[in-house]
Each structure stands twice: as structure tokens, then as C-alpha cells.
Amino acid sequence: MWQPSCSHTAIKARAELYAQLRAFFSARNVLEVDTPLMSVSGSTDPHLASYRASGNQDAHQSLNFFLQTSPEFAMKRLLASGLGDIYQLCKSFREAEQGGRHNPEFTMLEWYRVGFSLTELMEEIADLVCEQLSLERPIVYTYREVFLKYLEIDPFSAELSELQALCSSQAGLAEVE
Structure with missing residues (x-):
């Protein structure tokens, strides 16, 4: 008899997570959208490989589509329309992304906030993560602040040789190319 590849407990937990995510965004008046999974063109990112999907419109014409690597393009079109x-x-x-931590098919959460600053987006991400994991609200650091606090180096003004030496010392490597 056929059995699902994940447990009923995991399926129910995923459904609860989705409900919580939807409630999070609903409370902030962020509209859920549903864009097409297939398009007539693949990803423009040279590091992402799109799956090709094909079919026949009729006996004489073949149709070629690509499965989305992310909903970014379609969502940005909605943003541009003023939604x-x-x-x-x-x-x-994503084709060619399979391994212990990668699956070619995966679920993605993507959102866009009109007029939000980087700091406001960082705060919202922290709120989302803390709410989902029932954590206390963390202090939010910028990329630069983390480098300064934990590595005592400014990534924006450091020389390349300084950054290479830091990488070597942190990774235990003899040389970083």
C-alpha cells in the first residue's frame, strides 16, 4: 500500500505553519497573490537553471515553457502595476539543485513591501521569525555591524588582503583565492 514520504504529523505541522504565515501577513494588510508557475522564458539569473516544460498546442506546433525558479519576476510586475x-x-x-539540503522542487515565501526601508524589512523578518519560533525579539544587526562586533573589521573599508587574511584565519585555510 502506498504511503506518503512524510508523516501525517509533518503534513499537519506544515498546514499550521502556512496558516500562521498567512495570519502574519493578513494582520499587516499584505495581500496574498498567486502567480503562474510556468512562463515563456526561464530565469535571467545565470546561476539558476530553469526546468523546461513542453507540450503540444496542436499536432503541428510545440509549446515550450519554463517552471519558475522563484515568483520574483511575476510579483515585481504586480508591484509595477501598483498593487x-x-x-x-x-x-x-531549480534544475541541478539536489542534495542533502537542496531539492529541485521547494516551497518559497517571498514578499514585497512598498516604501519600506531596509531597516523596516529587517525588523519585519525578525518579527516573522520570532513569532514562528516563539522566540524573544532579537536585536537586529546590519551586515556591517555583525562584522564589526564579531570580527572587528569593517567589510566596506577593509582592503582585500585584510579580508583574505580574515577568511584564512577563520576557515583554517592556508590561502584564500
Whole structure:
């Protein structure tokens, strides 16, 4: 008899997580959207490989589509149309990304906030993570602040040789190329 590849407990936990994510964004008046999974063009990112999907419109014409590597392009078109704050919880597909921590098909949460500053987005991410994991609200650091606090180096003004030496010392490598 066929059995699902994940437990009923995991399936129920995923459904609860999705409900919590939707409640989080709903409380902030962020609209859920649903964009197409297939398009007539693949990813423009040279580091992402799109899956090709094909079919026949009729006996004489073949159709070629690509499965989305992320909903970014379609969502940005909605933003450009003036829709406002949006999010999407959807399937995405990336060819040649399979391994212990990668699956070619995965679920992605992507959202856009019109007029939000980087700091406001960082705060919202912290709120989302803390709410989902029932954590106390962390202090939010910028990329630069983390380098200064933990590595005592400014990544924006350091010389390349300083950064290479730091990488070597932290990774235990003899040389960083």
C-alpha cells in the first residue's frame, strides 16, 4: 500500500505553519497573490537553471515553457502595476539543485513591501521569525555591524588582503583565492 514520504504529523505541522504565515501577513494588510508557475522564458539569473516544460498546442506546433525558479519576476510586475504590498507562498523549481539540503522542487515565501526601508524589512523578518519560533525579539544587526562586533573589521573599508587574511584565519585555510 502506498504511503506518503512524510508523516501525517509533518503534513499537519506544515498546514499550521502556512496558516500562521498567512495570519502574519493578513494582520499587516499584505495581500496574498498567486502567480503562474510556468512562463515563456526561464530565469535571467545565470546561476539558476530553469526546468523546461513542453507540450503540444496542436499536432503541428510545440509549446515550450519554463517552471519558475522563484515568483520574483511575476510579483515585481504586480508591484509595477501598483498593487501594493504583496506576498506569495508557492512552489519553485531549480534544475541541478539536489542534495542533502537542496531539492529541485521547494516551497518559497517571498514578499514585497512598498516604501519600506531596509531597516523596516529587517525588523519585519525578525518579527516573522520570532513569532514562528516563539522566540524573544532579537536585536537586529546590519551586515556591517555583525562584522564589526564579531570580527572587528569593517567589510566596506577593509582592503582585500585584510579580508583574505580574515577568511584564512577563520576557515583554517592556508590561502584564500
